[in-house]
Amino acid sequence: MGSADQRTIDWIDGAVVIVDQCALPGEHRLLRLTTVTELIEAIQRLAVRGAPALGAAGALGVALAARHGTSAADVEREAERLAQARPTAVNLAWGVRRALAKLPSGADAVLEEALVLLAEDEELCRTASGHAAELVLRETARRPLRLLTHCNAGRLATVSWGTALGVVWHLHAAGQVEYVLVDETRPLMQGARLTAWELAQEGVPYRVLPDVAAASAIARGLVDCVVVGADRIAANGDVANKVGTYGLALAAARHRVPFVVVAPSSTVDPATPSGDLIEIEERAAGEVTTWGGVPTAPAGAAAFNPAFDVTPAELITAVVTERGPG
Numbered sequence: 576m577g578s579a580d581q582r583t584i585d586w587i588d589g590a591v592v593i594v595d596q597c598a599l600p601g602e603h604r605l606l607r608l609t610t611v612t613e614l615i616e617a618i619q620r621l622a623v624r625g626a627p628a629l630g631a632a633g634a635l636g637v638a639l640a641a642r643h644g645t646s647a648a649d650v651e652r653e654a655e656r657l658a659q660a661r662p663t664a665v666n667l668a669w670g671v672r673r674a675l676a677k678l679p680s681g682a683d684a685v686l687e688e689a690l691v692l693l694a695e696d697e698e699l700c701r702t703a704s705g706h707a708a709e710l711v712l713r714e715t716a717r718r719p720l721r722l723l724t725h726c727n728a729g730r731l732a733t734v735s736w737g738t739a740l741g742v743v744w745h746l747h748a749a750g751q752v753e754y755v756l757v758d759e760t761r762p763l764m765q766g767a768r769l770t771a772w773e774l775a776q777e778g779v780p781y782r783v784l785p786d787v788a789a790a791s792a793i794a795r796g797l798v799d800c801v802v803v804g805a806d807r808i809a810a811n812g813d814v815a816n817k818v819g820t821y822g823l824a825l826a827a828a829r830h831r832v833p834f835v836v837v838a839p840s841s842t843v844d845p846a847t848p849s850g851d852l853i854e855i856e857e858r859a860a861g862e863v864t865t866w867g868g869v870p871t872a873p874a875g876a877a878a879f880n881p882a883f884d885v886t887p888a889e890l891i892t893a894v895v896t897e898r899g900p901g
């Protein structure tokens with residue numbers, strides 16, 4: 576079984592070690608990755624995922640490249656491949672850049688910077704979610720709280736603490752959580768597989784619901800606050816997050832339910848002026864047209880499978896980072 580002390584991603588004995596998120600909830604197992612190619616493959620099949628964890632992966636990947644690279648140009652090429660492994664979460668390229676900046680000082684300096692980034696992520700996520708927990712308490716009246724979340728923005732999506740689920744950890748410790756409604760999060764089920772697993776581990780009451788039931792749960796007054804993470808926050812406050820987030824924000828706004836986004840500031844991208852300029856990852860059709868290898872659509876069916884969507888700033892009650900509500 577996993578433990579709350581286990582980092583989702585770490586550097587152990589010269590390798591990147593991750594919790595294999597494709598194996599959960601059935602099995603908690605670690606994967607040891609010793610090359611950039613192995614790490615990219617793990618990122619692309621979502622064995623390691625979630626914006627802050629991808630930032631850590633980017634930095635540790637550059638540390639791997641710096642150890643094995645034969646020249647600076649070689650390491651830079653590997654770093655570029657890593658940065659492009661997934662396009663939407665800004666943290667990945669940010670982590671790569673931050674570690675790569677230390678390359679002139681040598682491979683040890685690159686690793687040291689990556690390890691600082693990991694330690695900071697733990698601290699910043701804890702602080703950001705603490706601020707967000709206070710905000711949620713200010714924005715709501717009913718106690719204990721009934722929360723709704725989408726995808727997985729927990730320990731597994733960060734180095735060790737979580738963002739949206741970090742809020743749950745703070746509120747649960749204060750005895751303020753009645754339950755968490757967990758969107759299953761089609762098509763890859765990060766909510767049902769990962770968020771539910773984390774909540775069970777921590778003893779937080781929860782119910783998994785089909786994504787299509789979330790709007791009516793909000794309309795029926797079963798939700799006091801929606802709390803989600805983010806993959807990229809544009810300069811104007813628009814937020815890219817797991818596909819389905821936008822629909823939740825619309826429903827929450829319609830029913831005057833607070834909608835709170837929590838992220839470390841590494842997810843804020845001042846270079847992207849607005850959400851419509853964020854590149855949205857399109858994933859394979861088979862994720863939508865099959866289930867566990869069994870076809871759920873006619874042979875050859877085309878699919879629209881964006882991994883993320885963009886929620887405009889005007890639908891968001893607050894974006895909260897370690898600096899507090901923005």
Ligand SMILES: CSC[C@@H](O)[C@@H](O)C(=O)COP(=O)(O)O
Pocket residue numbers: 621624625626627664725726727728729732733737738739765803804805806816817818882
């Ligand atoms: C703290 S994680 C925030 C986001 O990265 C999370 O909500 C999300 O959308 C993850 O998508 P994924 O495709 O699983 O990497």
